Amino acid sequence: ETGVTQSPTHLIKTRGQQVTLRCSSQSGHNTVSWYQQALGQGPQFIFQYYREEENGRGNFPPRFSGLQFPNYSSELNVNALELDDSALYLCASSLVGLAGGRDTQYFGPGTRLTVL
Amino acid sequence: DQQVKQNSPSLSVQEGRISILNCDYTNSMFDYFLWYKKYPAEGPTFLISISSIKDKNEDGRFTVFLNKSAKHLSLHIVPSQPGDSAVYFCAASPRTPLVFGKGTRLSVIA
Numbered sequence: 001e002t003g004v005t006q007s008p009t010h011l012i013k014t015r016g017q018q019v020t021l022r023c024s025s026q027s028g029h030n031t032v033s034w035y036q037q038a039l040g041q042g043p044q045f046i047f048q049y050y051r052e053e054e055n056g057r058g059n060f061p062p063r064f065s066g067l068q069f070p071n072y073s074s075e076l077n078v079n080a081l082e083l084d085d086s087a088l089y090l091c092a093s094s095l096v097g098l099a100g101g102r103d104t105q106y107f108g109p110g111t112r113l114t115v116l
Numbered sequence: 117d118q119q120v121k122q123n124s125p126s127l128s129v130q131e132g133r134i135s136i137l138n139c140d141y142t143n144s145m146f147d148y149f150l151w152y153k154k155y156p157a158e159g160p161t162f163l164i165s166i167s168s169i170k171d172k173n174e175d176g177r178f179t180v181f182l183n184k185s186a187k188h189l190s191l192h193i194v195p196s197q198p199g200d201s202a203v204y205f206c207a208a209s210p211r212t213p214l215v216f217g218k219g220t221r222l223s224v225i226a
Contacts, residue, residue, distance in 0.1 A: 004159070033213060042120075042205055042216030043160070056213060090159055092214075104150065105214060107159035 002027050004093050004108035012114045013081050021076045021111045025093030031055070032074040033105060034066060037088040049074055050096060078113075086115045119143045120208050122217035131226045135193040139206030139217055142187065146208040146215070151180060151191045154203045154219070163204075164191070196224045 005024045013019050025032050031050045035043035045058035049068035063079040072093070078085055089112075092105035121140045129135045137151075147168035152160035166173040166180045166189070173180050179192045193200055201224045207214040 006159075035214075035216075040218065042207075042218045043214075045213030045215070048213060058213060092159075104162055104165060106162060107152070109157070109159045 004091060004106055006089075006091050006108040006111050008111060009109070010112045010114075012116065014116050015081055015083060017081050017115075018077065018079045019081060019113060021078075021089050021091075021113070023074045023076070023091030023093075023108060025072045025074070025091075026106050029093035029095045029106075030072055031094045031096045032068055032072065033092045033094070034074070034076045035090040035092065036060075037090055037110070039087075043090055046076070081115045083115050086113060088112050117142075118217075119146075120206055120215050120217040122204075122206055122220050124220050125218070126221040126223070128223045128225060129196045131198055131224055132195045135191075135196045135200065135222055135224070137191040137193075137204050137206075137220050137222065139189050139191075140187060141189075141208050143208070143210070143215075144187075145210040148209045148211075149180070149182060149189050150207045150209070150214065151178075152205045152207060153200075154205060160205055193222075196222075198224050198226050200224050 007022045033048040034046040037043045047057040048055045052068045065077045068074045088110045090110045092107045094105045150165040151163040154160045164178045182189045203219040205219045206217040
């Protein structure tokens with residue numbers, strides 16, 4: 001069983017640029033959630049994807065967007081980067097059944113984004 | 117408004133002793149709670165969870181206690197080991213998303 005993987009590990013961008021972060025979910029999982037963790041804070045929910053549809057969104061502007069692919073991998077795209085977007089971006093996968101139920105989320109190692 | 121609070125930013129415990137990490141929440145809709153451990157340069161690792169229908173859940177050295185009336189949960193680690201040194205996050209869920217506290221840094225001293 002493979003765990004959650006993310007790429008790249010580190011990334012440096014300049015203000016105004018665009019970035020794409022990638023996540024491969026744990027095998028057998030059908031749901032992917034993205035979180036932003038700023039220094040000294042807990043992870044903050046960005047959005048979740050279930051069956052390739054956005055299934056919930058946190059308090060993040062529309063320039064944060066995402067995709068989920070048929071193999072349940074996912075991308076996080078951020079346009080018009082701002083200095084405050086510098087953070088650790090975490091992807092988490094889980095298995096949500098048809099009846100819903102509890103989704104214990106398993107996290108990848110994260111992508112450290114620095115915006116200069 | 118922080119819905120999940122971990123009021124102790126750090127905690128130091130001697131090896132072999134009990135570590136107690138605390139977490140308070142404000143939202144009555146939360147009914148599922150989790151603890152994650154995070155080492156530097158790694159993602160959070162799931163430790164243990166508890167549903168609101170229970171008041172205790174054990175898994176080896178880790179026990180989580182839930183006091184719904186006080187909206188408080190705690191994680192007990194017995195005995196503490198140097199490898200337990202990490203940042204511990206409490207998270208709560210009505211379903212999705214997970215709402216995290218800011219974390220408590222545990223240092224276990226040999």
